[in-house]
Amino acid sequence: MIQSPLNYTGGKFKLLPQLLPLFPNNIHTFVDLFCGGCNVGINVKAQKHIYNDTNRYLLYLYNTLKNNDRDVTLETVYNIIEKYGLSLVSKYGYDYYDCNSSSGLGRYNKEKYLKLRNDFNFNTSEDYYYYTMLYVMIVYSFNNQIRFNSKGEFNLPVGKRDFNQRMESKLIDFIDTIKKQDSQFSCLDFNDFNTSQLTENDFVYIDPPYLITCATYNEQDGWNEDKEKKLLSFIDKLTSNKIKCALSNVLRSKGKKNSILIEWLEKNQDKYTVHELKYSYANSNYHTKDKTDSSQEVLITNY
Numbered sequence: 001m002i003q004s005p006l007n008y009t010g011g012k013f014k015l016l017p018q019l020l021p022l023f024p025n026n027i028h029t030f031v032d033l034f035c036g037g038c039n040v041g042i043n044v045k046a047q048k049h050i051y052n053d054t055n056r057y058l059l060y061l062y063n064t065l066k067n068n069d070r071d072v073t074l075e076t077v078y079n080i081i082e083k084y085g086l087s088l089v090s091k092y093g094y095d096y097y098d099c100n101s102s103s104g105l106g107r108y109n110k111e112k113y114l115k116l117r118n119d120f121n122f123n124t125s126e127d128y129y130y131y132t133m134l135y136v137m138i139v140y141s142f143n144n145q146i147r148f149n150s151k152g153e154f155n156l157p158v159g160k161r162d163f164n165q166r167m168e169s170k171l172i173d174f175i176d177t178i179k180k181q182d183s184q185f186s187c188l189d190f191n192d193f194n195t196s197q198l199t200e201n202d203f204v205y206i207d208p209p210y211l212i213t214c215a216t217y218n219e220q221d222g223w224n225e226d227k228e229k230k231l232l233s234f235i236d237k238l239t240s241n242k243i244k245c246a247l248s249n250v251l252r253s254k255g256k257k258n259s260i261l262i263e264w265l266e267k268n269q270d271k272y273t274v275h276e277l278k279y280s281y282a283n284s285n286y287h288t289k290d291k292t293d294s295s296q297e298v299l300i301t302n303y
């Protein structure tokens with residue numbers, strides 16, 4: 001199984017063994033409508049893949065990884081690390097940086113990372129180099145997250161880790177697979193996605209932000225009840241057009257319940273099947289203390 005090179009919040013990597021067997025066979029076009037880290041689409045066999053998300057930076061980054069030569073991308077990653085003087089423990093070890101594994105590399109990398117972040121935020125040519133800078137920045141950022149402020153500036157502080165062997169392997173595997181796929185990237189609100197191009201052999205996987213949990217992509221113009229209702233109408237439209245789809249979500253989490261979704265399911269019992277999944281902590285925030293807190297994670301299918 002290929003893991004996204006981005007440590008993406010809400011990523012479904014750990015749930016894949018439960019999700020993939022529930023997907024249809026022989027998919028012509030697989031639409032990853034809220035692709036995020038691409039953990040799902042990258043592991044689905046289909047003749048064609050469409051990756052969609054409202055975060056344009058992600059899509060340009062994937063486009064760069066797909067279309068730039070793999071070795072050139074890796075060379076550029078190492079050039080950027082060297083240019084900014086960022087740490088590379090896999091080569092030099094912790095002692096070289098006067099740091100250790102438990103406190104991490106943040107102290108050493110802070111100023112260097114901020115210079116990279118500043119250069120990225122004030123760069124005007126959005127080319128392959130620019131998106132490779134974005135990748136390096138994510139690797140060295142806090143918890144490897146992606147967050148932009150309302151002015152469109154990347155605003156995460158430095159993290160504890162650097163570009164290690166595991167990250168390099170994940171990057172290589174992802175690049176090799178995305179290059180083999182016949183894939184397209186689109187940056188649309190799900191509601192503007194043109195479903196008239198789809199047929200009965202296609203499959204839409206829908207993994208929106210969850211209404212009752214929070215994530216960085218829920219900040220600013222975040223997910224809300226209105227969007228949730230529009231999404232459910234969008235799914236009803238796919239269903240009446242006989243296009244197969246599956247929705248990931250949680251019905252309950254940490255004492256909250258998603259009443260909109262639960263009521264919609266009750267009203268449409270004949271149309272949708274609810275598959276209960278074993279919670280994977282996939283959506284746990286790093287500072288969630290109580291990992292035992294129950295969450296009812298489901299996949300809802302229209303087939």
Ligand SMILES: C[S@@+](CC[C@H](N)C(=O)[O-])C[C@H]1O[C@@H](n2cnc3c(N)ncnc32)[C@H](O)[C@@H]1O
Binds near residue numbers: 004008039053188190
């Ligand atoms: C739960 S994440 C998807 C994770 C992904 N399935 C994975 O495994 O890596 C939800 C994604 O929805 C995107 N998103 C939020 N609002 C959206 C909208 N209105 N239309 C399309 N994508 C949206 C966010 O940017 C985020 O990447």
